[in-house]
Amino acid sequence: MEVRRSFHEELQQLIAQLLMMGDMVEQSIAKSIRALKEQNLELARQVVEEDDAIDALELEIEAKCLELIARQQPMAKDLRKIATALKIITDLERIADHACNIAEACLKIGKEPLIKPLVDIPRMAELARGMLKKALDSYANNDVQLAYEVCRADDEVDSLHNQVFRELLTYMMQDPKNIQQATSLLFISSYLERIGDYTTNLAEWLIYMVTGERKKLND
Amino acid sequence: MEVRRSFHEELQQLIAQLLMMGDMVEQSIAKSIRALKEQNLELARQVVEEDDAIDALELEIEAKCLELIARQQPMAKDLRKIATALKIITDLERIADHACNIAEACLKIGKEPLIKPLVDIPRMAELARGMLKKALDSYANNDVQLAYEVCRADDEVDSLHNQVFRELLTYMMQDPKNIQQATSLLFISSYLERIGDYTTNLAEWLIYMVTGERKKLND
Known part of the structure; x- marks a missing residue:
């Protein structure tokens, strides 16, 4: 006997898939920065390879969303x-693309000695990952406060980026x-600065999801 | 007497608004590159200022989409x-953000003499604008062939970017x-390279719109 699953179950499955995708993206950021710090080219290549699975999952979730809207x-x-x-x-997929870009930059740097100890860049990555983690928790729990925290953390990422930018110009x-x-x-x-922006966009959608109001907070 | 407009009229209005937004974004790209070539800081500032109107229109169209899906x-x-x-x-808005970033970079360069005559960068901008124009025509006319042409043109933008990159490193x-x-x-x-990517993503959606099939062409 065919059992037609309830809408509620399908929605729960969609949410679970999205959180899984988010988790994979978070791992990509973490791995790409670890690859940079440790100049671990094997790990960098792994980030690039794993991006296909994230792209595939995006299309799967997207199809599910369109189907649920049309059918239910x-x-x-x-x-x-x-x-x-x-x-x-889409934001998640682009964040993953940027993690991939970071991994590709690691491969370009290769094993040549780093021109400076990396402090601010890993800090930015840590902040960006933390923002993404909060955003995913906000999605899972309909928690609008967490979404606002994500938006605020982006300022720190931006200011670190400006600092890193000036410093690197001096080195050059x-x-x-x-x-x-x-x-x-x-x-x-x-x-990383752009990952912060995408995560902020994402958080703006979470505010909409919970409150029904769309606001732009970072422009 | 209140006349309730038909769904068809509302959909036509949505399409018209989207095309208007697309036109504004196209203008932003053109202006930002003209500002760069002519070192016209006034024009660069105009691009930055006009971005707010594009952001506002995005939110308006988005609200309309969500309302039409819910109500109709x-x-x-x-x-x-x-x-x-x-x-x-979202792609359109981010393309406009990048036109804005280009204008901000013009303001940073200011009136100091250009280190080289700009040829490839305006060429990239012209290609990217042409891609966007085709994509918008594709949306207006449900023309899937145009959407495929957009995706193909992106390769040329990417190869120009690589060329510009190498050349600028030499100058440095x-x-x-x-x-x-x-x-x-x-x-x-x-x-500009990223504007090409966004336009390709956009074209992938147009293929879906016409055919019902989602494909990723540029990853």
């Missing part, structure tokens, strides 16, 4: 939960031999 | 048209005085 015609809060999933998976001017690697680090810093 | 419970092709609008306005190494401006140009090139 959900109302109000349920529709907001699904529309939010449909929107934030001091010695042309630093230019190539400093450029890679500059882009890594800008990827 | 559209099926099949109509739902795909609305879901596509809901997704691609030749003379440390070039570093600051070359870094700005490097980021401008990477913004």
Whole structure:
């Protein structure tokens, strides 16, 4: 006998899949920065390889969202939960792309000695990961306070990025031999800054999901 | 007497608004690059200022999409048209953000003499604008062929970006005085490359809109 699952069960499954995707993306950020710090090229390659699975999961969740909207015609809060999933998976996928870009920059730097000890870049990555973690908890628990915290943390990421940017320019001017690697680090810093922006966009959707109000907080 | 507009009229209005937003974004790209070429800081500031109107229009279209889905419970092709609008306005908004980033980089370069004549960067911008124009025509006319053309053009943008990147690194190494401006140009090139990526994502949605099939073409 065929048992037709309830809408509620399908929605729960969608949420579980989205959280799984979020977890994979968080791991990608963590791994890409560990690869950079340890100059672990094997790990960097792993981040690049694992991106396909994240892309595939995005398409799977997206199809599920569209199908649920078409077939179940959900109302109000349920529709907001699904529309939010449909929107934030794009942010998640782009965050993963940037983790991938960071890993590719690691591969470019290779095993050559780092021009400076990395402190602020790993700190930015830690902050960005923390923001993403909070955003996912906010999605899981309909917690609007957590979503606001995500938006606030982005300021710190931005200010670290500006600091790293100025510092790397100085390194480049001091010695042309630093230019190539400093450029890679500059882009890594800008990827992390953008991960912070995507996570903020994502959090703005979470505020909508819970409250029904759309606000732009970081522009 | 209150006249309730038909769903069809509301959908047409949504499409018109989206095309208007697309037109504004296209103008932003064109203006930001003209500002760079002519070192026209007034025009650069205008691009930054006009970004607010694009952000506001995004939220307006988004609200309309969500409302139409909730209230009209559209099926099949109509739902795909609305879901596509809901997704691609984010790409449009981010393209506009990058035009804004380009304008900010112009302001940073200011009136100091350009370290090299700009050829490839305006060419990239022209290509990216052409891609966006095609994508918008594709949305307006449900033309899947145009959407495929958009995806193909992205390869040329990517290869120009790689060329610009290598060239600017050489300029930096030749003379440390070039570093600051070359870094700005490097980021401008990477913004254009990303505009190409966003437009490709957008075109992938257009293929879905017409055919009902989601494919990732540029990963």
